[in-house]
Amino acid sequence: xxxxxxxQQQRPEExxxxxxxxxxxxxxxxxxxxxxxxxxxxQLAVVYQKQNNLELAIAAFRRAVKHLEKQRLDIPVFYQNGxxxxxxxxxxxxxxxxxxxxxxxxxxxxxxxxxxxxxxRDTIELMKQSEMEDYFQSRCDIAAKPIDLKKIDTHxxxxxxxxxxxxxxxLVDSAEGLTFFSQKITSKxxxxxxxLLADNxxxxxxxxxxxxxxxxxxxxxxxxxxxxxxxxxLLYIPDGALRRFPLAVLHDGKKYLIEDxxxxxxxxxxxxxxxKNSEMGDSLFVGLSRVGDVIYELxxxxxxxxxx
Numbered sequence: 001x002x003x004x005x006x007x008q009q010q011r012p013e014e015x016x017x018x019x020x021x022x023x024x025x026x027x028x029x030x031x032x033x034x035x036x037x038x039x040x041x042x043q044l045a046v047v048y049q050k051q052n053n054l055e056l057a058i059a060a061f062r063r064a065v066k067h068l069e070k071q072r073l074d075i076p077v078f079y080q081n082g083x084x085x086x087x088x089x090x091x092x093x094x095x096x097x098x099x100x101x102x103x104x105x106x107x108x109x110x111x112x113x114x115x116x117x118x119x120x121r122d123t124i125e126l127m128k129q130s131e132m133e134d135y136f137q138s139r140c141d142i143a144a145k146p147i148d149l150k151k152i153d154t155h156x157x158x159x160x161x162x163x164x165x166x167x168x169x170x171l172v173d174s175a176e177g178l179t180f181f182s183q184k185i186t187s188k189x190x191x192x193x194x195x196l197l198a199d200n201x202x203x204x205x206x207x208x209x210x211x212x213x214x215x216x217x218x219x220x221x222x223x224x225x226x227x228x229x230x231x232x233x234l235l236y237i238p239d240g241a242l243r244r245f246p247l248a249v250l251h252d253g254k255k256y257l258i259e260d261x262x263x264x265x266x267x268x269x270x271x272x273x274x275x276k277n278s279e280m281g282d283s284l285f286v287g288l289s290r291v292g293d294v295i296y297e298l299x300x301x302x303x304x305x306x307x308x
Contacts, residue, residue: 012047019044038067042093049096054104061097065123068093072130087131094127099164102171102180117178121171121269124160128237128268156233157226158269161218161242163187172222173269174229181221190217191241198244211251219250219257226261233262237269 022040026033045060068090078085098120105116153175160171168183168190197210225231234257236247246265248258257263 012051015047016044019047034067034071038064038071041067045096049100054100058097058100058104061093061100064093065097065126069126084131087127090130091127094123095162095164098123098162099169102162102169102182105180106182114177117171117180120180121160121173121178124162124171124239125268128239132267153233155229155231156235157222157229157231158235158237159218159222159247160237161239163190163240163242168217170218170222172225174225174231176229179222179225183217183221185217187240194241194244197249201245201249207249208251211249211256212253214245215250215252215257218247219252231261233264235264235266235269237266 019040023037023044026036026040041060041064045057045064048057048060072086075086101116101120101123105113105120108116156174158173160173162169162171165187166184168185168187170181170183172179172181193210193213197207197214199205200207200210226234234247238247246263248256248263250257
């Protein structure tokens with residue numbers, strides 16, 4: 001395992017052979033090897049990825065995620081600065097698989113693309129499911145399968161912004177299927193601007209420039225799709241730095257997003273019931289209409305817009 005790690009940079013073929021041999025030995029043992037197989041498959045996926053072998057990298061990442069899911073409930077979780085040790089350690093695995101699935105989807109036929117986008121969405125949901133369990137510090141009963149929007153509301157769209165090192169992917173889930181859009185925005189730039197917007201909101205400073213910037217990044221690419229499908233409700237599932245501010249504050253230069261759409265924040269699509277109460281009228285729940293004194297009493301690093 002360690003020798004293969006040393007070979008990854010200069011002698012990748014030897015690293016692959018060592019990793020495959022290790023996987024074969026660990027698989028033959030059959031018991032108490034999930035953690036070893038997880039590490040080996042993850043390393044193997046990284047080597048294949050560096051060789052631009054998309055198919056083999058995806059296959060190895062899939063196996064690594066399966067090994068992780070089998071032992072996830074037994075992995076101890078610790079918290080530091082509001083982040084769980086599980087997310088810090090294993091979120092890169094889920095995101096790496098999602099990244100490659102989206103890359104493959106860009107080259108696929110329409111039917112294949114839908115299957116790949118569904119797998120990408122479900123991979124993100126797995127990460128969010130584990131994060132929610134960690135947040136409550138309990139392995140609570142959370143649905144593993146995202147709901148079907150066709151059973152709820154054909155005028156609702158789910159927005160998954162996925163921040164990757166070199167780009168921002170926006171996955172849109174609606175009654176007509178999954179679509180995705182890509183923006184050339186690095187995760188570092190996204191985080192810097194999100195922190196600035198959240199800070200301006202917190203201190204009642206001028207936030208229109210950042211509000212308009214995030215509108216251009218998150219909404220402008222998907223606006224034609226929303227208009228075409230007559231979407232009136234956005235179910236927003238942010239992650240990372242994007243949790244620092246509510247989607248409703250985005251501004252198109254003339255009006256706020258909340259003036260065009262009902263906006264709902266959720267930690268994940270798996271956490272919403274498919275039941276729709278027909279006796280309930282259209283409702284809009286707003287957490288904050290104007291900045292009050294309580295905002296100024298929050299710690300400086302408090303994540304504004306955090307959904308939990």
